[in-house]
Amino acid sequence: MRQSSLDKIQEYKKELLDLVTDPVLKKIIEAYSFPNPVNQMETELDKILLEILNEENKENKKSNSSRL
Amino acid sequence: MKRIKRIKSLTVQGFRGFNKLQEPIEFHDKLTLISGQNSYGKTSISEALEWLLYGITSKIEDASHNKSEYLGSYRNIHFPEEQTPFVEAVFVMDDGSEVVYRGELQADETIQRYFNGQKIDNWTWAIDAINDPRPFILQHALKNLLLTNPSDRYQRFTKLIGEEELADLQDHFISLSTKYDPPKEVTNFLNSFSDLEEKIKSLPNLEKICKLYQKGDFDKLFATINTECSSRIGKSLADADEILVELKNLRGISVAKYFDQQLILEAFSDEEEKQISDDTNFLINAITDEFSSEYLGLIKLATIQHIIDHAKFLNHGLAELLNRPKECPFCGHSLTESETTKIQHECSRVNEEESKTKNLQAKREEINSKLKALRKRFEQGYSRLVTKSDALLSLDTQEVLHKLEAVFGIENKAHFDAVKDAIQDIRSKKELLNSSYQAAVICLDDMDDSLIKSTETPEKIKNLADALVKHISDIDAYKKKIKDHATAISFASKVLTNILDMQAGTQELSVFIELLERREMLNKRAVIIGVLGRVKELQKQVKEYVSNKIENTVNVDLTVVSPKNGIEP
Numbered sequence: 001m002r003q004s005s006l007d008k009i010q011e012y013k014k015e016l017l018d019l020v021t022d023p024v025l026k027k028i029i030e031a032y033s034f035p036n037p038v039n040q041m042e043t044e045l046d047k048i049l050l051e052i053l054n055e056e057n058k059e060n061k062k063s064n065s066s067r068l
Numbered sequence: 069m070k071r072i073k074r075i076k077s078l079t080v081q082g083f084r085g086f087n088k089l090q091e092p093i094e095f096h097d098k099l100t101l102i103s104g105q106n107s108y109g110k111t112s113i114s115e116a117l118e119w120l121l122y123g124i125t126s127k128i129e130d131a132s133h134n135k136s137e138y139l140g141s142y143r144n145i146h147f148p149e150e151q152t153p154f155v156e157a158v159f160v161m162d163d164g165s166e167v168v169y170r171g172e173l174q175a176d177e178t179i180q181r182y183f184n185g186q187k188i189d190n191w192t193w194a195i196d197a198i199n200d201p202r203p204f205i206l207q208h209a210l211k212n213l214l215l216t217n218p219s220d221r222y223q224r225f226t227k228l229i230g231e232e233e234l235a236d237l238q239d240h241f242i243s244l245s246t247k248y249d250p251p252k253e254v255t256n257f258l259n260s261f262s263d264l265e266e267k268i269k270s271l272p273n274l275e276k277i278c279k280l281y282q283k284g285d286f287d288k289l290f291a292t293i294n295t296e297c298s299s300r301i302g303k304s305l306a307d308a309d310e311i312l313v314e315l316k317n318l319r320g321i322s323v324a325k326y327f328d329q330q331l332i333l334e335a336f337s338d339e340e341e342k343q344i345s346d347d348t349n350f351l352i353n354a355i356t357d358e359f360s361s362e363y364l365g366l367i368k369l370a371t372i373q374h375i376i377d378h379a380k381f382l383n384h385g386l387a388e389l390l391n392r393p394k395e396c397p398f399c400g401h402s403l404t405e406s407e408t409t410k411i412q413h414e415c416s417r418v419n420e421e422e423s424k425t426k427n428l429q430a431k432r433e434e435i436n437s438k439l440k441a442l443r444k445r446f447e448q449g450y451s452r453l454v455t456k457s458d459a460l461l462s463l464d465t466q467e468v469l470h471k472l473e474a475v476f477g478i479e480n481k482a483h484f485d486a487v488k489d490a491i492q493d494i495r496s497k498k499e500l501l502n503s504s505y506q507a508a509v510i511c512l513d514d515m516d517d518s519l520i521k522s523t524e525t526p527e528k529i530k531n532l533a534d535a536l537v538k539h540i541s542d543i544d545a546y547k548k549k550i551k552d553h554a555t556a557i558s559f560a561s562k563v564l565t566n567i568l569d570m571q572a573g574t575q576e577l578s579v580f581i582e583l584l585e586r587r588e589m590l591n592k593r594a595v596i597i598g599v600l601g602r603v604k605e606l607q608k609q610v611k612e613y614v615s616n617k618i619e620n621t622v623n624v625d626l627t628v629v630s631p632k633n634g635i636e637p
Binding site: 005008009012015016019020022024025028032037038041042045046048049050052053 | 254257
């Protein structure tokens with residue numbers, strides 16, 4: 001890929017990052033990189049979802065004694 | 069580096085539709101419209117400029133079939149043979165200066181370039197711009213641009229205006245939001261709620277619960293569950309775990325009339341798998357060559373035991389000799405000086421031998437500790453394994469199985485058969501596991517005994533190693549059977565729960581129990597669904613961003629000035 005294209009993409013990424021406020025979406029945009037941007041974003045999203053799934057939720061632990 | 073700002077004029081001779089030399093075509097500094105009847109050379113002007121800049125026209129470059137068909141098509145067929153066709157353009161640079169580009173068509177269809185009259189191989193910008201968009205659309209290419217699917221059309225337009233990266237960016241985010249498959253664990257996790265959702269939907273009394281569940285309003289959902297449950301339990305409880313206990317008791321009492329056992333066989337979790345793997349590795353690594361040689365080294369202890377006894381005997385004699393130096397301490401005969409020296413010498417030699425045995429005795433203690441650690445780990449590992457199937461195997465009595473068969477009925481006989489198969493398979497592997505465990509315990513006992521009695525032999529350590537290897541192999545077989553049957557048992561268990569709930573009228577209680585048991589998971593599910601939803605929304609934001617960028621490019625970089633602002637007719 002040409003340097004000029006990579007520079008443009010960097011600029012677009014930066015502008016998109018400024019546009020979104022959601023930290024999860026920011027992480028996904030951050031992951032956008034060549035040569036395979038979709039794959040990179042998917043890998044990041046995999047990581048985010050697995051982190052949520054496997055995270056030892058402190059709130060959950062509390063909820064064992066929490067009241068409904 | 070200076071950049072071309074605009075075309076000032078173009079002169080064409082002998083190229084495409086142009087024959088003899090014409091007056092230069094002068095271009096306006098903003099916009100020039102060229103009109104004319106068919107075959108009057110409008111397209112040739114565009115082709116001439118494209119050829120001058122790139123040495124080829126897109127008509128030929130994009131030809132999908134044989135390009136040789138176009139050989140000779142640049143040269144005007146009426147143009148005199150002795151003359152050289154050419155295209156010449158005067159460009160105004162961004163600093164206001166002017167440059168002259170000239171291209172002469174060679175006999176082999178290539179272009180010879182001249183920059184301000186100087187022959188050159190290529191334009192200075194040519195290498196950098198090799199992949200840049202070429203802002204030319206010829207009539208023949210319009211159909212490629214327009215008569216295609218929206219996505220390709222979009223791609224081609226953005227390429228034309230030099231913004232293909234934006235189109236790619238948009239495509240990539242669309243692909244992420246429409247084609248992304250979450251990891252298997254996440255999909256399985258989300259799917260694990262489908263049965264519960266179906267149950268909630270199927271119970272008319274739980275309409276309110278269903279709506280709150282679908283809305284994801286968990287605070288209200290659990291507050292409603294609390295109210296519902298309090299009325300069923302007959303007392304008000306605020307703690308989720310206390311409510312759960314009460315609900316389970318309530319359901320258990322109702323269901324026990326039909327079947328009072330539980331059908332459970334859980335597959336090994338990742339954590340348990342790791343623990344088993346660690347235990348197995350510990351067993352494999354316990355009997356190393358070093359350990360064997362240390363153990364076998366203890367055999368020497370037995371053979372030199374008499375030396376220790378001899379040393380004790382001689383030391384006793386020496387003590388006596390100090391009191392009566394000229395008399396044998398054992399038989400009372402008088403001793404010569406050389407005999408006394410000999411006794412003393414023998415005594416020190418034996419003492420030296422004895423000190424060597426002390427190292428071996430320390431080694432024995434060390435080996436004893438290692439064996440104790442091995443036994444402890446071995447017993448703990450075995451205990452962890454066998455308890456895994458206790459619940460399922462507790463069903464293995466004629467009476468319980470008969471009841472279970474009746475509850476499943478003919479309709480669900482396949483599930484009952486699956487339970488029976490699982491019990492049979494797992495029991496047989498568990499028996500083998502137990503047998504190899506007992507064999508290894510005997511070997512460990514034998515090893516311990518040998519350390520106490522100084523009866524170490526190579527066979528004993530070999531027997532232990534063989535027993536451990538057999539046991540590890542039985543662990544694998546037992547684990548595999550549990551894994552093989554866990555899914556079927558889990559499915560059968562769900563079916564059994566549904567049947568019992570139907571028979572006992574405890575469907576609603578079961579839903580409350582599951583919701584409360586999985587309340588933490590429900591929050592997690594909501595977070596995951598939220599993330600996936602926001603990723604879908606992201607493509608809209610990207611589309612809007614790209615759309616704005618392209619609009620900006622069109623408005624700013626490709627400004628069209630209207631005639632009233634000064635375009636000459």
